[in-house]
Amino acid sequence: MTTNVGIVGFRGYSGMELERILTAHSGVTPWLLEHRADSTQEPQPIGHSGPPRIPCTAEAASDAGIQIVFLATPPEVSMELAAAFVSAGIRVVDLSGAFRLVTPENYKHWYKSDHTQPELLREAVYGLPEFNRAAVPQARLLSNPGCYPTAANLALRPLVQAGVIDLTRGIVCDAKSGVSGAGRKASLKTAFSEVTENFSAYSLLDHRHVPEVLMNSAIQEEDFSFTAQLIPIHRGILETIYFRAKGVTTSAELLDVYVNAYRNEPFVRLYPAGAVPDLRGVNRTNFCDIGVRLDSKTGRAVVVSCIDNLGKGAAGQAIQNMNLMLGFNETEGLL
Numbered sequence: 001m002t003t004n005v006g007i008v009g010f011r012g013y014s015g016m017e018l019e020r021i022l023t024a025h026s027g028v029t030p031w032l033l034e035h036r037a038d039s040t041q042e043p044q045p046i047g048h049s050g051p052p053r054i055p056c057t058a059e060a061a062s063d064a065g066i067q068i069v070f071l072a073t074p075p076e077v078s079m080e081l082a083a084a085f086v087s088a089g090i091r092v093v094d095l096s097g098a099f100r101l102v103t104p105e106n107y108k109h110w111y112k113s114d115h116t117q118p119e120l121l122r123e124a125v126y127g128l129p130e131f132n133r134a135a136v137p138q139a140r141l142l143s144n145p146g147c148y149p150t151a152a153n154l155a156l157r158p159l160v161q162a163g164v165i166d167l168t169r170g171i172v173c174d175a176k177s178g179v180s181g182a183g184r185k186a187s188l189k190t191a192f193s194e195v196t197e198n199f200s201a202y203s204l205l206d207h208r209h210v211p212e213v214l215m216n217s218a219i220q221e222e223d224f225s226f227t228a229q230l231i232p233i234h235r236g237i238l239e240t241i242y243f244r245a246k247g248v249t250t251s252a253e254l255l256d257v258y259v260n261a262y263r264n265e266p267f268v269r270l271y272p273a274g275a276v277p278d279l280r281g282v283n284r285t286n287f288c289d290i291g292v293r294l295d296s297k298t299g300r301a302v303v304v305s306c307i308d309n310l311g312k313g314a315a316g317q318a319i320q321n322m323n324l325m326l327g328f329n330e331t332e333g334l335l
Ligand SMILES: NC(=O)C1=CN([C@@H]2O[C@H](COP(=O)(O)OP(=O)(O)OC[C@H]3O[C@@H](n4cnc5c(N)ncnc54)[C@H](OP(=O)(O)O)[C@@H]3O)[C@@H](O)[C@H]2O)C=CC1
Pocket: 008, 009, 010, 011, 012, 013, 014, 015, 035, 039, 040, 071, 072, 073, 074, 075, 077, 095, 096, 097, 145, 146, 147, 180, 181, 182, 183, 184, 185, 309, 310, 313, 314
């Protein structure tokens, strides 16, 4: 007997990745929730029509016995759908930024539009299991973290908590993302000729993922500089994080902070002191790979944190959260 789960936004990049992983998951059966019948119907190979499709309504999902719905949709769409599903007693895992920022004012400031579901926003559980695993199983509305913040928070929070960053000298997070991070919808920014053999920075000083890093790693805005950049690859996020160390003098000591924090974490992999991970190592996985180097003479430190934006940055992490919500082994379907 498997549990029925639904995917809205299954034609998008995160939705497709959800379908791919959930199809191979031993405990669930995915259903596709069709939000509009006029969307392009992509041809299916003969004999491989994929999961069943039903209309994207709470009623149809209830009739199909769906327990959890994944929303791989833009934030304004997620807000409305989350309200409808939650009030029908169907749990939601939302992949958008709609429910990550705690207050409607903060949401409006960074996402430039009003929040239409302030009560649900208060109730939502932020699902970065490495930091708040205990709250995830009971969530009715699970807010899946953003891609850049996942890589940044997994790298920064243990170091801030251990007090080994000299915050008075600032942190610089130089972040690079593959083009799938911008979604599948056609745009000039992501057109092949704009992206290929190119490399560009965007959203300088006001990227909407900044507050998500600050609130989860207890860093002040004035101490954190973040720049998002687009690199000509399909998937992957690599963040190079620079700071001055405090109270530790070797790469091994800095690495030890991570070893202690992530000893029992199945999805955070640490590289030996001085060695660094790369994007190929995390491609199509739910891992976050971290490497560190500290210059003993000057105290300058560099951390490299890598994820697949569609894996640990979106669908993989959403399924890790689903596993906790449904009482499965946390790694089911993901290793
Ligand atoms: N891409 C990434 O790396 C990450 C994305 N996210 C977030 O996850 C969400 C999905 O992202 P991504 O997969 O990249 O986006 P895509 O642009 O690839 O896909 C968006 C999906 O949303 C659907 N959609 C659009 N409008 C509506 C609507 N009015 N009602 C219902 N469905 C709608 C689209 O359907 P159709 O195709 O039929 O138009 C499409 O399937 C976004 O909020 C994004 O910010 C979060 C972390 C990482």
